[in-house]
Amino acid sequence: MSALFDAVCTADPAVVLFSSKNGPITAGRIRRTAMDVAAKLPAGKPVYLHTVSAALFVCGLLAAATRRATVFCPAHVQPEYLREIGAADGVVLTDENVAGALPLELATETGRFDIIPGDIDLNFFTSGTTSAPKLVPKRIAQLDLEGQKLHRLWSSRAGHVYATVSHQHIYGMLFRIFWPVISKRVSEDRPVETWEMLSGKLTPETTLVSSPAHLTRIPDGFDTGAPSLIFSSGAPLPLDAAYHAREKFGSLPIEVLGSTETGGIAWRQQERSDTLWTPFEDVGIEADADGGLVVVSTVAGDAPVVTGDLVEKVDAQFRLKGRGDxxxxxxxxxxxxxxxxxxxxxxxxxxxxxxxxxxxxxxxxxxxxxxxxxxxxxxxxxxxxxxxxxxxxxxxxxxxxxxxxxxxxxxxxxxxxxxxRVQAVLRAKFVLHGDIELGILSAASVDGDSAELSLELNPEMVWFKGHFPDEPILPGIAQTHMAVIWAECLWGFRPFGANLTQVKFRRVMRPGSQVILRLTRDLDRQRLSFSYEFDGIITSEGKIGGWS
CATH class of the missing domain: 3.30.300.30 (ANL, C-terminal domain)
Incomplete structure (x- = not known):
């Protein structure tokens, strides 16, 4: 039997596996819910399982395992996406409001579980290198191995799990469900949506499972506490964010590199910008002829997996060098x-x-x-x-x-x-010198020699610094400079000379303003006309350069 299922099915019914705002969720309640759901599942149909609740995910997984049903884990439950991945041919099992789905609700009573669940298929959908969602099949036993690996590495320091990430992706599933349940630790049933919801909860008896998306946005004044372990996965954590997390929490996050295809690949605690990654046990890494990371592991089925990451090997460790896909x-x-x-x-x-x-x-x-x-x-x-x-x-x-x-x-x-198409050139169309000079572009159109741009005047733009300290405004010279640079970005065009004609500045523009910049180039005269509009009113306009 799977290590996860064994931990759930053999535990005393009163053992708490998950914690929620409505009280503890015990092994007995999970078993009872799984029995009720299993009775409703039609035979021979695959199960598309997506939940917000980690406990209900385990219930659905256990129910499907008793029916020997193949389980698919959709990334989300948007209707067109479900149709795209073939969910219409199966049963959608969820705790969200989805038309035609079989609803999941936690039982109030406890129950025994007399059917031994099998090692079923568990299929994930990831973004492959093509346009279609990529199907990645797994066995429950493979995820058990991952959970046991994490148990051997860190369980001596781990505690009650709080998380900012979903369990529908493999990182959250391993760190919020498989590892805690196998290790007989309690995990929070639902992810934490805001840092404020964690205030006062992180103690040395807790573990935080997070991501760069959250660790780079820790608000000032937040009562962080000091969890025993902090994990981050999904992308390399910026060095300043790692240091900031150490300042806030008292320890560096443990960054985990992995993928749905390979499972966990390596980990590091980023003391320096060049901190190397250390592969997990039973994981072999190589660099192919193009510098791409190739992973071989028992969890991945011993077949080499090309990850799309570029690496440089340094003895038994390696350095990441970006993506190659x-x-x-x-x-x-x-x-x-x-x-x-x-x-x-x-x-x-x-x-x-x-x-x-x-x-x-x-x-x-x-x-x-x-x-x-x-x-x-x-x-x-x-x-x-x-x-x-x-x-x-x-x-x-x-x-x-x-x-x-x-x-x-x-x-x-x-x-x-x-x-x-060259990615760097495409990016340059949005940001040539950065938001601190040009504003944040939300939308733009170019029609021949005319262009219209919707811009947010970022408060951090250099033009606001010192002009004026108490009442910052966008200087007229900055407005003309921005117009010229955007024209160069959009068309590769610069007006001849720097003389200004027919210039009028009617209203001031302040930090945070949403403005429309309109540009027209005159190729014959090598002249650029510009106007800024704010709240439907022209705030400034003029012509730059041009032959006399």
């Missing part, structure tokens, strides 16, 4: 850029799309869109900002929030001389 890490989760592009092109207004991740924007996605005739009419009617919001709404049924681009440019997609 088109998978972006956003808030610690993998997002397939080809998949997002495919979803965009499927929309009725779009001919072509190029998507990039923007590290300067915490990894948020930017999309360069070529519109069809209907799309161009919609752009003319709504403007770039409103059209971008409408397109985001059209993606809701298929994609999670992190997969939907936040920054939009409606313009021809730039290509190199070989007709290929």
């Amino acid at each position: 088109r998978i972006a890490k956003i808030d610690g989760n993998r997002v397939s850029l080809p998949r997002v592009e495919e979803a965009l092109v499927a929309l009725p207004l779009i001919d072509a799309a190029a998507v990039v991740d923007l590290p300067q924007r915490k990894g948020a996605l930017g999309a360069i869109i070529e519109l069809n005739a209907d799309g161009k009419a919609a752009l003319k009617e709504f403007g770039a900002f409103r059209l971008s919001r409408k397109l985001r709404e059209m993606l809701v049924g298929r994609m999670e929030p992190r997969e939907r681009p936040k920054h939009w440019l409606f313009a021809p997609i730039p290509l190199d001389r070989q007709g290929k």
Whole structure:
């Protein structure tokens, strides 16, 4: 029997496995719930299991195992996504409000569990290098091995588990369910959504399971406490964030590198920027001819797995050197850029799309869109900002929030001389010199020699510093400079000379303002016209350069 199932099925009914705001969740209640659910599952159908509650996930898993049903773990339960992964052919088992699903509710009574569950298939969906969600099959026994590995490494220091991450992905599943249950420790039933919800709860008897998305956003004044262990996974943690976490919690986070395909690969505590990664036991690592990380482990089935990470080997350890594929890490989760592009092109207004991740924007996605005739009419009617919001709404049924681009440019997609898209060039269309100079672009359109950009005037922009200390405003010279740089970014165009004509500054613009910048280039005269609009009123305008 699986180590996880053995721990649940043989424990005294009163043993607490999970903790919730409604009280403890015991092994007996989980067994009883699993028995009730198993009786409702139709024979021969796969189970698509997705829950917010970790305890109910165990209930669903145990119920499926008694029926020897194959289990799939959807990344989310958006209707179009469920159709895409074939959930219509099975049973959706969830504690969320999903039409046609079999609801999961925790039993109030305890119960025995007389059926021995089998080592069933457990299938994950990840973002592969293609546009389609990638199916990664696992056996429960493989996850047991992972949990036992973590037990041997860290259980002597581990305590009650609090987490900011979901258990639907393999990292959260291992650290919130398999390891604690196997180790006979209590885990919180639901993830913590905000740092404030953890205030006063983290003590030396607790373990925090988190991610870079949360550890880089610890609010000032938060009563952090001092958990015995802090884990982070999903992406390498920035060094300053690691140091900040040590300052807040008293110890460096343990970063875990892994993937659904390979399981845990390696770990480190980042004392320096060049801290190496140490492979887990029974994990072999190599670098292929292109510097790509190749992993061999018993958990992965002993077959070599190419991860997409670039590495440099240093004896038995290694150094990460970025990604070699088109998978972006956003808030610690993998997002397939080809998949997002495919979803965009499927929309009725779009001919072509190029998507990039923007590290300067915490990894948020930017999309360069070529519109069809209907799309161009919609752009003319709504403007770039409103059209971008409408397109985001059209993606809701298929994609999670992190997969939907936040920054939009409606313009021809730039290509190199070989007709290929270059990621660095695409990123430059959104950020040329950084938000501290140009503002944060949310949407833009380019139509021949005219462009319209929706910008947020980031309070950290250099132009606000010292001008004026108590009442910062955006100086006129900064406005003209921004116009010139954006013209260079969008068209590769710079006006001839620096003389200013017909310039009018009517209203001040302050930090945080959402403004519209309109640009028009005159190639014959080598002149750039600009205007800024705020709250529907032209705040400034003028012409830059040009032949006399």
